[in-house]
Amino acid sequence: MKIVWRVLGITLGFLLFVGLGALYPYLLRGEDLESAIIQRPLFAYLLPLCLLVLYGSTFLQHAFRPHLQLGTVFPLVRGPRGFRAYLKDVPAVIRAAALLFLILAMCRPINVKKDERGTDKGIDIVLVMDLSGSMRAILDGKAEDLPGAPELSSKERLTRLETAKVVVKDFVSRRKSDRIGVVVFARKPYILSPPTLDYALVTKLVSKLSLRVIDDSGTGIGDALATAIARMRNSDAQSKVVILLTDGDNNAGEVSPMYAAQLAKDKNTKIYTIQIGGSAEAEVEAGVDAFGNKQYVPQRFPVNPELLRQIAEATDGESFVATDGKGLADSMHTILDRLEKTTFEAPRQSFEELFPWLLLPGVGLLGLELLIRVLLLRRFP
Numbered sequence: 001m002k003i004v005w006r007v008l009g010i011t012l013g014f015l016l017f018v019g020l021g022a023l024y025p026y027l028l029r030g031e032d033l034e035s036a037i038i039q040r041p042l043f044a045y046l047l048p049l050c051l052l053v054l055y056g057s058t059f060l061q062h063a064f065r066p067h068l069q070l071g072t073v074f075p076l077v078r079g080p081r082g083f084r085a086y087l088k089d090v091p092a093v094i095r096a097a098a099l100l101f102l103i104l105a106m107c108r109p110i111n112v113k114k115d116e117r118g119t120d121k122g123i124d125i126v127l128v129m130d131l132s133g134s135m136r137a138i139l140d141g142k143a144e145d146l147p148g149a150p151e152l153s154s155k156e157r158l159t160r161l162e163t164a165k166v167v168v169k170d171f172v173s174r175r176k177s178d179r180i181g182v183v184v185f186a187r188k189p190y191i192l193s194p195p196t197l198d199y200a201l202v203t204k205l206v207s208k209l210s211l212r213v214i215d216d217s218g219t220g221i222g223d224a225l226a227t228a229i230a231r232m233r234n235s236d237a238q239s240k241v242v243i244l245l246t247d248g249d250n251n252a253g254e255v256s257p258m259y260a261a262q263l264a265k266d267k268n269t270k271i272y273t274i275q276i277g278g279s280a281e282a283e284v285e286a287g288v289d290a291f292g293n294k295q296y297v298p299q300r301f302p303v304n305p306e307l308l309r310q311i312a313e314a315t316d317g318e319s320f321v322a323t324d325g326k327g328l329a330d331s332m333h334t335i336l337d338r339l340e341k342t343t344f345e346a347p348r349q350s351f352e353e354l355f356p357w358l359l360l361p362g363v364g365l366l367g368l369e370l371l372i373r374v375l376l377l378r379r380f381p
Contacts, residue, residue, distance in 0.1 A: 021361035036109035057092030101362030137282035141324030185224035220253025225260035
C-alpha cells in the first residue's frame with residue numbers, strides 16, 4: 001500500500017510543479033505560446049526522458065548512492081520520523097519538471113507577427129535574362145575577377161549564362177531595399193519571379209537556370225521587355241528599371257523592341273541594356289577528345305549593339321557592352337549607382353523568440369531543487 005501512495009504522491013507532485021512553472025509564462029504570454037510555431041520539433045522526442053529521470057531519481061536513487069552499513073537499524077526504525085522524511089522525493093520531482101520546461105525551450109517556439117509593414121527606400125527592378133541557344137557560348141575572363149571569385153580548374157571555362165548567373169546573384173546579394181523581379185526569355189518570355197524583397201528566393205531561382213528548359217530557337221527581345229514592363233504596371237515606385245542581359249539580336253516574338261521601349265517610356269520606366277560578349281563570333285563546347293579534354297569550336301551568333309543602344313536611349317537609360325565577367329559586374333553596379341531611390345511600403349514578417357518564457361521556469365525550478373537539497377533535505381552520507 002505504501003508504494004501506491006508513493007506513486008500517487010510523486011505523480012501529483014510532478015503535476016503540481018509543472019503547473020507552478022507554467023503559471024508564469026501562461027499568465028504573461030499564454031495566447032502567443034498556444035499559437036506558436038515550433039522551429040525545432042525533433043527535440044520534442046526528448047520529452048519521455050522526463051519520466052525516466054523522474055523514475056530513476058525516486059525509486060532508483062538508493063541504488064546509486066553510497067551506504068553506511070550498521071550492525072542493526074532496529075532502534076532507528078522505532079524512532080520518531082520528522083516531516084522531512086516524507087519529502088525525500090520532492091527534489092527528484094522538481095528536477096523532472098524543470099527538465100520538461102528546458103526541453104520545451106529547446107523546441108524553440110516563435111511568434112510570427114504578420115501584420116507589420118515597414119517603410120523601405122529602393123527601386124523596382126526587373127532583370128530580363130536571355131536563355132537562347134547563343135548563351136552557351138564561352139565568355140572568357142579571369143575567375144578571380146568575378147564576384148566571389150569562384151574556384152575553377154585551369155581547363156574550365158564559363159559560358160555566358162553561367163557568368164551571368166554568378167553576376168546576377170552577386171547583384172541581388174548587394175541590394176537591401178530594392179524590389180527585384182526576373183523574366184527569362186528565348187523565343188518566348190517567362191516570369192521567373194515578380195518584383196519582391198525575398199532575395200533568397202530570387203537567388204535560388206536564378207541558381208537553377210539552365211539552357212534548353214524553354215524553346216531556345218529564337219530571341220524575342222521585344223516580347224521579353226513588354227512582359228517585364230507589364231509586371232511593374234501597378235508599381236508605386238518613382239524609379240522603375242528594366243535591365244536587359246542578352247547576347248543576340250531580336251529575331252522572334254510579336255512585339256518589336258522599339259515599341260516595347262515606347263511602352264517603357266510611357267510608364268516612366270528606364271531600360272538599361274547589357275550586351276554579353278563583344279563580337280558575333282564566340283567559342284562553344286563541342287564534346288571531348290580521346291583524353292577527356294573539352295573541345296571548343298568557333299561559331300557565329302548575330303548581335304545588334306545598335307538596337308540595344310536605341311532601346312536604352314529611347315527610355316533615357318544606358319547601354320553597355322560586357323566582354324567578360326568583370327565587365328558584366330561593373331556594368332550592373334554602374335547602373336544602380338546612377339539611379340534615384342524612392343520610398344515605398346513593403347509587407348514584412350517579424351519573429352519573436354518565445355523560448356525564454358519556458359527557459360526561465362526551468363532554470364527557476366532547478367534553483368529551487370538545489371535550495372531544498374542544501375537547506376532542507378541534506379543527506380548523510
